[in-house]
Amino acid sequence: MKQHPLIHKFKTVANHYVYDVNTNNIVRTNEILHDVIDGYGTIPFSAIASKWAKKYDAKSIEQCLTHIQESCKSQGVFSSNRPTVMKYPMCEHHFYESLQGGLSDLTLNATERCNLRCKYCTYSGAYYYERHHSTEDMSWETAKKAIDYFYSHTQSSEKVYMSFFGGEPLLNFDLVKRSVEYARGFANWPPIVFHLDTNGTTLSDEISGFLIENDVILQVSIDGPFEIHDRYRVFGNGGGTFHLVHKNLERIRKMDRDYYESRVSFAATLAPPCELLETYRFFSSDDLVAKNNLNINFVDTYDTDFFRMLHDRVRRSRLSEHLGALRKEYLEVTVGSNSGPAHQFLKGLFERPLVRIHRRALNPMGAHCPPNGICVPGVRRLFVDVAGRFYPCEKVGQAFCIGHVDTGIEHPKVRSLLEQYIHGSTQDCTSCWAVRLCSLCLAQARRSRDLDFGRKKDNCSVERANLHDSLVLYAEIMERNPKAFDFVEDMVFE
Numbered sequence: 001m002k003q004h005p006l007i008h009k010f011k012t013v014a015n016h017y018v019y020d021v022n023t024n025n026i027v028r029t030n031e032i033l034h035d036v037i038d039g040y041g042t043i044p045f046s047a048i049a050s051k052w053a054k055k056y057d058a059k060s061i062e063q064c065l066t067h068i069q070e071s072c073k074s075q076g077v078f079s080s081n082r083p084t085v086m087k088y089p090m091c092e093h094h095f096y097e098s099l100q101g102g103l104s105d106l107t108l109n110a111t112e113r114c115n116l117r118c119k120y121c122t123y124s125g126a127y128y129y130e131r132h133h134s135t136e137d138m139s140w141e142t143a144k145k146a147i148d149y150f151y152s153h154t155q156s157s158e159k160v161y162m163s164f165f166g167g168e169p170l171l172n173f174d175l176v177k178r179s180v181e182y183a184r185g186f187a188n189w190p191p192i193v194f195h196l197d198t199n200g201t202t203l204s205d206e207i208s209g210f211l212i213e214n215d216v217i218l219q220v221s222i223d224g225p226f227e228i229h230d231r232y233r234v235f236g237n238g239g240g241t242f243h244l245v246h247k248n249l250e251r252i253r254k255m256d257r258d259y260y261e262s263r264v265s266f267a268a269t270l271a272p273p274c275e276l277l278e279t280y281r282f283f284s285s286d287d288l289v290a291k292n293n294l295n296i297n298f299v300d301t302y303d304t305d306f307f308r309m310l311h312d313r314v315r316r317s318r319l320s321e322h323l324g325a326l327r328k329e330y331l332e333v334t335v336g337s338n339s340g341p342a343h344q345f346l347k348g349l350f351e352r353p354l355v356r357i358h359r360r361a362l363n364p365m366g367a368h369c370p371p372n373g374i375c376v377p378g379v380r381r382l383f384v385d386v387a388g389r390f391y392p393c394e395k396v397g398q399a400f401c402i403g404h405v406d407t408g409i410e411h412p413k414v415r416s417l418l419e420q421y422i423h424g425s426t427q428d429c430t431s432c433w434a435v436r437l438c439s440l441c442l443a444q445a446r447r448s449r450d451l452d453f454g455r456k457k458d459n460c461s462v463e464r465a466n467l468h469d470s471l472v473l474y475a476e477i478m479e480r481n482p483k484a485f486d487f488v489e490d491m492v493f494e
């Protein structure tokens with residue numbers, strides 16, 4: 001079958017480019033190649049020449065097509081080769097070996113209770129397919145079994161992470177405390193890092209003292225200045241939480257400034273109407289948050305009617321105006337500095353796909369492609385719910401159960417989940433230009449507790465649009481400063 005080159009074309013103000021999937025290269029081209037390459041490989045040269053006869057003379061078109069042909073033969077660029085098989089780059093033996101001893105991240109769902117009723121919460125009832133808030137806690141017996149399992153499956157890991165997740169995990173502080181103390185008691189364990197996600201409202205002196213003493217990395221949810229934060233992050237009576245969280249943070253900082261600066265980070269959920277400039281101003285100027293690490297997520301607007309009123313055309317155009325302004329600022333800072341942009345907020349909005357693009361391996365693709373960005377369930381990470389069931393990670397919640405604290409990881413379930421994902425993805429992914437850069441995983445292919453490839457397709461469009469924008473931004477930055485991403489070499493990826 002005749003196929004067109006597996007490429008993606010994009011432009012900056014100054015140049016035309018092709019992202020070439022087979023070589024994983026970004027090739028600077030010109031306008032004529034940009035136009036004529038669409039028909040290359042699928043229709044005769046003569047048909048391409050007549051299609052573009054009004055814009056280019058016949059000789060230029062022929063020279064360009066010959067150049068494409070020769071580049072393809074000599075360097076493999078502009079090739080129409082597609083991968084034929086999607087598979088994890090891991091042999092059967094390595095797969096089972098990793099399931100035995102490669103765990104490095106355990107997340108305990110300490111409780112499903114929460115003292116807040118954030119309006120955009122996954123468990124608020126606003127999402128058609130998600131569970132509601134519940135009153136279930138994880139028992140100590142379950143936590144202990146999960147930690148024992150984790151301990152006996154980390155032999156090949158150099159560092160291990162134990163995280164606590166909710167609801168609000170600090171509502172089950174006894175379990176958090178006991179788990180940390182228990183895990184600390186194991187001899188011969190690789191260095192262990194504790195991590196806890198909190199809404200920041202329950203950080204009493206006792207709890208804060210414990211977290212500081214045990215060097216627990218704390219991620220506190222805070223969405224911006226109080227008028228933005230309190231729009232959604234509220235108690236059951238509708239009262240806002242910003243001032244309480246702020247006061248608690250101030251107290252921790254007073255208790256131990258070093259801990260506060262190095263171990264406390266923030267998670268901001270950007271929800272419609274997404275006042276990005278106001279949010280950026282807050283995170284870059286409020287003395288209590290400006291220097292700490294920050295994770296940014298856009299709220300999930302799928303499978304809910306909740307945001308419909310706030311997501312109209314006017315607001316969307318304001319959002320893209322704000323994004324445009326921040327993109328410009330990110331670009332200018334990155335062009336001018338070899339140590340990355342100045343603020344975490346800008347990094348959170350733009351940097352992750354740029355780093356992925358910069359780090360891509362410049363090798364030929366071959367016949368295999370990986371199953372997008374998914375990790376093999378149960379190999380590195382494990383999420384344990386309040387009842388002791390195992391799941392691939394907290395991002396998929398209680399979807400895709402792969403075992404239990406009493407029985408361990410059930411290998412056939414892992415194998416079957418991977419096979420289903422690959423089976424449902426192969427046709428689209430093996431002909432998709434994003435296949436070597438794509439970060440989609442099980443979390444974007446899930447509806448309720450099942451794999452849903454319709455949902456995944458919707459996310460594919462978003463992923464490709466984001467990758468297109470990122471390629472343009474990457475090229476714009478590299479045109480002005482080819483060393484702008486040298487800082488990536490020093491980044492530690494865990």
Ligand code: SF4
Binds near residue numbers: 117121122166199
């Ligand atoms: S703090 Fe978290 S779990 Fe609790 S309501 Fe808010 S988003 Fe949901």
Ligand code: SF4
Binds near residue numbers: 372430440
């Ligand atoms: S964007 Fe979709 S089709 Fe393309 S590689 Fe990613 S998952 Fe596959």
